Amino acid sequence: MTAFMAFQASRVELNASFEKTIPQHHPYIKNYVAHQADLVGLGNAVRIAVANPKGTIYDAAYLESLRRLSEEIFLAPGVNRVQMKSLWTPSTRWVGVTEDGLEGGPVVPDGYDGSARSLQQMEANIARSGEIGQLVALDRRSSVIYVPLLAKDADGQALNYAEFAQRLETLRTKYEQEGVQIHITGFAKIVGDLIEGVRAVLLFFGLAVVIATAFVFWYTRCARSTGLVVAVSLVAVIWQLGMLPTLGYALDPYSILVPFLVFAIGMSHGAQKMNGIMQDVGRGMHKLVAARFTFRRLFLAGLTALVADAVGFAVLLVIDIQAIRELAIAASVGVAMLIFTNLILLPILLSYTGVSAAAASRSLRDEVADTASGEKQKLWAWLDEFTQRRWAAIAVFIAVNLAAAGFIASTHLKIGDLDPGAPELRADSRYNQDVAFLNEAYGASSDVLAVMVKTPEGQCSQYATLNKVDALEWQLRQLDGVESTSTLALLNRRVLTGVNEGNPKWYEFLPNQDMLNMVTAGAPRGLYNDSCSLLTIYVYLRDHKAVTLNRVVELVDQFASVNDTKDVKFLLAAGSAGIDAATNIVVRDAWRQMLFLVYGAVVVLCFVTFRSWRAVMVAILPLVLTSILSEALMVALGIGVKVATLPVIALGVGIGVDYALYILSVTLAQMREGKSLSEGYYHALLFTGKVVMLTGITLAIGVITWVASPIKFQADMGLLLAFMFLWNMLGALILLPALAHFLLKTKAAPAPEAEAFGEATTKFNHA
Known part of the structure; x- marks a missing residue:
């Protein structure tokens, strides 16, 4: 039996799963899973920050290294290629206000050849993309490759986190030899x-x-x-x-x-x-x-x-x-x-x-000594x-x-x-140093909590709904720990300003349904889904500490209890911080229940034994x-x-x-x-x-x-x-x-x- 079990033990795998660490039956997670297909970039993901220690990202050699690294990551097994994003992906676009109206395109200009003119054009595009603080560092010295992951690869096999993390380390070593610095964060890297x-x-x-x-x-x-x-x-x-x-x-x-x-x-x-x-x-x-x-x-x-x-x-x-x-x-x-x-x-x-x-x-030494001397051992x-x-x-x-x-x-x-960062690792670990770098360089952590706003099909851009989203967004921005937010309502304010020659007087949320429909039609799909039945409120947090998450969750719950209607529902929660919030709630509820059950069982067993x-x-x-x-x-x-x-x-x-x-x-x-x-x-x-x-x-x-x-x-x-x-x-x-x-x-x-x-x-x- 032992020989057979030893053979079986040699087949034990050491791995982990993102899905196994989250409470699958909690309402927040059910909401997330139900709308997962409509949510962009809010699941299990890795952020790879590529820094140029010699200057800014507007350097031909740096951008070439970034391009090749982005392509290698794109081809890695387990990567959700549709939602992957970097400066080189077509989904990274810019929008600008010109004399002729609104213009836009990919941030990497057509015909990019690494020349000074191309780099200058790319710098202008990035400035108008809204990606500074997201994909591009505030000091312009690094950019991020955002890599969402699939639970299973193309062959239907569960993602092997150990192998994936090792692949990332191999790429880190390879490209750092070319003169760039790489910082990696995300669940896969922690595991x-x-x-x-x-x-x-x-x-x-x-x-x-x-x-x-x-x-x-x-x-x-x-x-x-x-x-x-x-x-x-x-x-x-x-x-x-x-x-x-x-x-x-x-x-x-x-x-x-x-x-x-x-x-x-x-x-x-x-x-x-x-x-x-x-x-x-x-x-x-x-x-x-x-x-x-x-x-x-x-x-x-x-x-x-x-x-x-x-x-x-x-x-x-x-x-x-x-x-x-x-x-x-x-x-x-x-x-x-x-x-x-x-x-x-x-x-x-x-x-x-x-x-x-x-x-x-020898085992009876104390007993024999007691009998001989008549005194107990000290x-x-x-x-x-x-x-x-x-x-x-x-x-x-x-x-x-x-x-x-x-x-x-x-x-x-x-x-x-x-x-x-990751409290499971030491504060001076490479991972937590990478987290500290991203937090400082991008002005916010990678902790995102998303609120889902469910509406009837085709009605996500209704003024009454977006007005409530705008109100919730304003309240969230006042919370300690919330760095910024992103919603369709905020985009409406910005576009309205843009089409009025950038005049800040127009930075207002107007009750004009035609205007809202026009902005919604050209908005990124991450802010709403294809059927216009789901809005997403992105809340970017300073960290994922329990006290920070509790503030956000309590505010959204209170807002939903007052503003939910038959057709419009404010639902928690997606994003890494949303999943952490759900996990914390499950752990809090199970903590005392678990101790009561353990002690109850031990009491019963002891009573059966001792009567x-x-x-x-x-x-x-x-x-x-x-x-x-x-x-x-x-x-x-x-x-x-x-x-x-x-x-x-x-x-x-x-x-x-x-x-x-x-x-x-x-x-x-x-x-x-x-x-x-x-x-x-x-x-x-x-x-x-x-x-x-x-x-x-x-x-x-x-x-x-x-x-x-x-x-x-x-x-x-x-x-x-x-x-x-x-x-x-x-x-x-x-x-x-x-x-x-x-x-x-x-x-x-x-x-x-x-x-x-x-x-x-x-x-x-x-x-």
């Missing part, structure tokens, strides 16, 4: 850079495996059991990766964390099984009997924990974003594999291999203090204050991106504290809640419950035998608590190495996961016994006859 960085993350995954192996071996000093724990955890990863192509899925930059999470969860459970068998062998049991006893003691706690992990992943399916749903499926499959590999296969393998005698004796004795009222009250008091402070900080947690609401509270409250503090940490790190970070918030709950279940299940079992909370908890520390501490620290050290990743998203996730591993560990070791002191009741000791019967049964079972 390409993420995929390139993900390959480096695989090295960090390997480093985490090495660190985990070293720490487990340091703890056990048994090569065979350490090797089995690591090998079985890696088998689960191989099976999980092998299932992806089998189910028709691929890895993307957002789901690349899943294999490590599967490995981390596997190491946690595997170390518990290994430790239990090692201690039983140290007490003199045969390796087969030790494996059976450990399986019986820990299977229910392990199964509950893994089911909680799986539910934590599966809850992500409620989010209407395909990339997150595929991550949820991949992770749930991986956790399902762990139930077989780490809960069943590992004890079976250890029942054959056993553990070294020296390691088995660390375990200190932790046991939290079962007593004084230390328990201090722990609960500190936890309550941390929760209150964390909650106050978490109220500042934002939805969406908090920085310009006590008090025990459930003891297990859950430390997880709640970790969740609150994790959100506060996100505020401190400047991380917003978005597609990339939403899964990690949910994962902290599922992963953290493992620690609590292993410690609490052993503690409760001891208390049911009549032992005090202190005795039961101390026994749990010696049995499962040591491994909880080991795995918590080991995994935190493993993921903290990710801070060196070239991808900021991976570095941030490394910090968050390390924080969650450590705080869940501390919660299970400190806050759990403190809460147990106040919530759990010690049962009376069994009668002497029952105790004698129990001892006889134990001896019989051992025999």
Whole structure:
């Protein structure tokens, strides 16, 4: 099975899809998809700015390089050639007011030959084209090739973003050798850079495996059991990766964390099984009997924990974003594999291999030392203090204050991106430097939000409709974050001025239907569709931060609620910023819903396991504290809640419950035998608590190495996961016994006859 899955895993593709990162069923996206054929340049696109470091764009050598680059991009697979635009495409035109009226044509003049006269004519054409600040930089030192992309190429194959991004880099290298500078932005380039960085993350995954192996071996000093724990955890990863192509899925930059999470969860459970068998062998049991006893003691706690992990992943399916749903499926499959590999296969393998005698004796060192000296080991004795009222009250008091402070900080947690450019990449990355160049050179970002105005066929130029468009446009221009707008109403103002000798007194929106019809007939089709049933309001934004998008969306929604009629509807939203706005709304709505579902499922599973609401509270409250503090940490790190970070918030709950279940299940079992909370908890520390501490620290050290990743998203996730591993560990070791002191009741000791019967049964079972 493992050999087959390893072969399947070799076929896993690392790719991404623009369509999978957007909420397909959100009303904004439905509006966009319904009218996508009528919208020009508002989908997935790349902007390539070609700069002339030696002067302006009115240079023959520069324009020749631009022409050849434009042609190579035009022929690239996946490019929407009809809507591609540059200075050399026929769709880039100029319109001017002359003594004879309005004139126009392509910005590259007929008969262009690179001469001074041709360049002078081209400069005049560009000045009258309205493309300065759009295709041409404000300082005239660069121009843009606008490249809209198709979801599938001519052969019907999904666009391979890694290959497309690599093609762009090859062209960048080729043409920069000719003396121009090239800056590239767009979703395809972000994904390409993420995929390139993900390959480096695989090295960090390997480093985490090495660190985990070293720490487990340091703890056990048994090569065979350490090797089995690591090998079985890696088998689960191989099976999980092998299932992806089998189910028709691929890895993307957002789901690349899943294999490590599967490995981390596997190491946690595997170390518990290994430790239990090692201690039983140290007490003199045969390796087969030790494996059976450990399986019986820990299977229910392990199964509950893994089911909680799986539910934590599966809850992500409620989010209407395909990339997150595929991550949820991949992770749930991986956790399902762990139930077989780490809960069943590992004890079976250890029942054959056993553990070294020296390691088995060493595992009982603390227990033997306690018996010999009559005193508890210092660390375990200190932790046991939290079962007593004084230390328990201090722990609960500190936890309550941390929760209150964390909650106050978490109220500042934002939805969406908090920085310009691509927050997934580092601020000094090539991509974000390119974004900064375009923003400065063109006076606005590439973030465009489009409002669609739906009208009856042939009536998009009606005065009443355009007057409302004009009013909305004026209001949008007053918003902070809106750089400019473009509409058919604004074009009417400009044309009316132009046909009146450029007199600014005519810059007015007149109630003259004949004039409106005349302007509409000659307007670019990007402002309205062929059937004149859809108008487009282009809103050019300074950035795509959540606060900027919220202002625009709220204004348009308010305007639509007042001005929509039976025939005319103002619809959100298209454009890259419109898609971001829809995604932010879906993430905001799913954020709390997801946490409630995760906690609800974990509470139910814990109740089924413990049959006590008090025990459930003891297990859950430390997880709640970790969740609150994790959100506060996100505020401190400047991380917003978005597609990339939403899964990690949910994962902290599922992963953290493992620690609590292993410690609490052993503690409760001891208390049911009549032992005090202190005795039961101390026994749990010696049995499962040591491994909880080991795995918590080991995994935190493993993921903290990710801070060196070239991808900021991976570095941030490394910090968050390390924080969650450590705080869940501390919660299970400190806050759990403190809460147990106040919530759990010690049962009376069994009668002497029952105790004698129990001892006889134990001896019989051992025999």
